[in-house]
Amino acid sequence: MGLKDIFRVREKADREMTENPYLNARKQWNFIMGDMVSSRLLWQWAGMTGLLIGLGGVGGMIYLGSQSKFIPYIVEVNKLGETVAVARADQPQATDERIVRAMLGSFIGNARTVTTDIALQRKYVLNTYAMLNPKDAAAAKMNEWLNGTPESSPFKRAEKELVSVEIKSVLRQSDNSWQVDWVETTRAHDGKLLKPPQNMRALLNIYYVPPTTEQQIIVNPIGMFIRDFSWSNEL
Structure with missing residues (x-):
């Protein structure tokens, strides 16, 4: 009523x-x-x-x-420390190719470098996996490389040799594929060359997933992941 x-x-x-x-x-x-x-x-x-x-x-x-009150920003500065660009990290942005090249070069360096410093080697491994999704083929291949035979596992190789990586070039091959060329030098613990420096080449297929947490922004600020990769010696 x-x-x-x-x-x-x-x-x-x-x-x-x-x-x-x-x-x-x-x-x-x-x-x-x-x-x-x-x-x-x-x-x-x-x-x-x-x-x-x-x-x-x-x-x-x-x-x-x-609603999140934390709004992450990426600030780009020049050599003098002056701000040249500011963008929100939680929104898709056109990625500077210089950043992509630097991150791909770091990925190869982290994955291939061998050092006797165990803490530093762990850091390299963690930085490598920060750009890998467990569901992608690249993650399975990297598991085989880092946890495989004594000839590939950096922790086992460090018992008898050291490997340094010098990136030579990072070139775009398509929208999602990049070619990385580098030189690997293998030395004994006393610094003697164990074999001539090797020219190496990798082809990396990448994609982007914007980071959503503070931790993701710290380890992978542009949300770039390696979907698949292959590498080999160049004669």
């Missing part, structure tokens, strides 16, 4: 009052009970309205509270 119906019933009852005191008393009693029912309905309407307003307010606060 709505509010209009309640008042309409009361007006109708007022018009039906008679001269019979008994009937009038009964009707008066009905009026009293009707007023109580009306008051109860009014309070119920008020309570429901207040409840809905309260729920709406709480929902709004929860929504606002769930």
